[in-house]
Amino acid sequence: MAPQTMALESARALDAAEYRDLIERLERLYGKKFEVTRRVDRRSPSAAWRLLIGDRRIDANRSPAASMRSARATPHTDLRKLMD
Numbered sequence: 001m002a003p004q005t006m007a008l009e010s011a012r013a014l015d016a017a018e019y020r021d022l023i024e025r026l027e028r029l030y031g032k033k034f035e036v037t038r039r040v041d042r043r044s045p046s047a048a049w050r051l052l053i054g055d056r057r058i059d060a061n062r063s064p065a066a067s068m069r070s071a072r073a074t075p076h077t078d079l080r081k082l083m084d
Helices: 016-030
Strands: 004-010 034-040 049-053 056-060
Touching: 004 016, 016 034, 016 049
Parallel strands: 004 034
Antiparallel strands: 004 049, 049 056
């Protein structure tokens, strides 16, 4: 099966470890591989990031690692509601 496309927008460039951790978590969560397009939007709040996966939009105001937990996001889910 071909990887699903995903767009990752963040207020700052994620370092290699943050990026790898986020993508690995999402691949485990969704049970699929992603082909990721990254974009930095410096106008966003300092820790903000957004994922666009098909028709799903996931927004957060914290680092990706702090925002993820083992729950499936629904369309337009705010990951702050999913945090531990």
